[in-house]
Amino acid sequence: MTMVLAICVAVTFAVSIYLMLGRELKGVAMGVFLLGHAANLSIIAMSGSPVQTDAQQQTAEHAGVHLTSVDSPEMKDPPILTNQYANEQPLAQMVDPLPQALILTAIVIGFGVMAFLLTLLVVTNRKARTIEVSDLAEEAREA
Amino acid sequence: MTDHRIILLCVIPLVASLVSIALINRRAWSRLVGVLSFTMMLGLAFSLVLKITDAPEEQSVLVSQMGGWTAPFGISIIFDSLSGLLICAAAAVGLGAYIHSFSILDPRTERRYYHPLMQMLMFGVNLSFMTGDLFNLFVAFEIMLMASYALLVIGTSLKQLRQAYKYILLNVLASTIFLMGAGMVYGMFGTLNIADLARIIAEIEADPTRQLPAGFNALAVMFLLVFGLKGAFFPLWFWLPDTYYTIPISIAGLFGGLLTKVGVYTVARLFPLIFSSNGDMMTNSAGQWVGGTSSVIMIILAVAAAFTMFLAVLGAVSQHNVRKILAVHVISQVGYMVFGIAVMSGHALAGCAFYMVQHMVVKCALFLCCGVMEKHAGTDDLDSLGGLLKRDWPLAVLFFIAAMSLVGLPPLSGFFGKMVIIREGFAEDLWILGVIGLVTGALTLLSMLKIWSYGYWNPDKAPTVSQPQAVKSSCRSAYAGIVMLVGFALFLGFGAEAVYKVANRAGEQLENPKTYITAVLGEGAYEQVDVLIAARTVEPEEQVAESIAAPQVSTEETGPEDEQAASELPQDLAKRLIVENPPYTVSIPLGKHGSIIAEQAVSTQGALWPMPWITQTDTGWEVIEE
Structure with missing residues (x-):
């Protein structure tokens, strides 16, 4: 990319x-x-990069965050906060x-x-x- | 220290600009608004500078965080000694040029949004002097540049339009590179706040396990290119003389005084703090920690300074129009400032700050004098000028003072700036630059005398378009502007000590970023750096302590020969001379070889160690045994 x-x-x-x-x-x-x-x-x-690194993916899985808005699981989310992130760490999955x-x-x-x-x-x-x-x-x- | 008044320095011109848009068809009112705005800026900046000059170290940097967002995330506006000096000078120069323009500008030109544009220009300039954020600096530059583009083509004569493209395209190019550079900085460090960047760089320098990101030098060169273009360094100066030749002279004076200095200011702000780093830790002569300077950047700056000073002054000597001589001189004087930055010691940076201030004032005054000369003779070609001394002696006196200030004749202001910068150059092994600076000074004198003798001393050969009396009465406000600026220049010369008090503090703050970083990011932001430095300096300190304590363990440390000598000593003779001088206690064995060892102890410690037992005689050292 x-x-x-x-x-x-x-x-x-x-x-x-x-x-x-x-x-x-x-x-x-x-x-x-x-x-x-x-x-x-x-x-x-x-x-x-808009693509998550392996470590970030692991963090995401560990945190149990499920991506909703992106087609493929390794792409990062657009930087829009939704309720699902309220108590979790969204930074690794978000584009800056x-x-x-x-x-x-x-x-x-x-x-x-x-x-x-x-x-x-x-x-x-x-x-x-x-x-x-x-x-x-x-x-x-x-x- | 937080002080939200500083943002007024940006708000005043912004409001004045909007108000004078509304008053665009009422000339007197818009002038009043403009003068009020400049006076308020000058007064406010001056009072703030007075306030921070006498303040203790922790209160010497005024900070305002916009909207209350804390530093690396919000927009920080910072007012320290360097910004303060330059904003004062900018407001003074703006006021002088603005008053001057009342009698120079065509009324029709004035109605073409001249007043709002001037205020917008000041807004951009003040914001770039005060911003604490790289991207905000880009925005401030753009505000300033948009206003300067519009002022450049104000009146839209064909001559102006033709030159405008060169200036605009080059500046757009520079802005694009600046934008990319800002993006790269964010990519590398994850922040755009200047203080935060300085902190990160300082931490990397202090930490032996970390290194600067790859391409950092390339980034620094990119920024140097951008600011060099705005500040007209060698070899990026070519746009300047032609541009300043075509615009109305009051605006040329303002541009000559202000715009290049903004470029120089950003170099003086960003390079000692951030971009000249090579990732190593170094200390200055006073033992304070300063960042290691990248040799690449040093060389670029030094070469740029040398060529800017020397080639531009040669250009100025070869010109034959007053305006062109003055415009090319702007470049040559920028060289001195770059020289000050290239030396990069605290005093040299102080000299640079002082020189910037004096240059802004003096150069603008000279341009404004040139405006009245043009009114007298209808041209600025030296061949058809002459006899101005007889026609208009007050102008001649003002011009002479300003010109000699530019040359640097003591006790006028230029002398003090040049003296400090050149002295620092010699002190820091940049003597080639120092010599070039001196030669350039001589050539500056030559070119100023050229204007003086052709314009003022020569017999009157100008079949003038206007009577001296008519010019004098129509140029009243022009004289007022010049008198104000020359008065300011005289103050800088005779009050140099007071100004240097501020400038020295600016230099210190640039050299040692701790105050700046702590003021912007809050207490404790610099602690990490201090811890790292302390961890790194423990080792050398121990070594020093050992070498000081060497006599304590007496002969064992001083070499095999003495060790042997000491071991040969009979026990009863091996008395020990004990010198107590906290925190060290030195005991020196006495005896056959006692005097030799004592001599070593004395020569190691020198005058630091009062040892009444040891006296120097003609033959050597004598130890008085008790």
């Missing part, structure tokens, strides 16, 4: 950097957007919720940056009548 995520992160980074190196600012903006996604994916990849909170915040911030960047593109297009990097650079040289 972690491997799959790692490959996803790598591919997303590659695509976003390819886009950011392009000659058109629209592509660059899309690259910025993808870059944020790549970072978020990498946080998920780093936040621990904090990275998800981080990602949620990061997505919102990325959204704001994206909105700003797109607005900037519109304004630039209105002022310069182009959003090609080379054209903008040429104008800069003439000026």
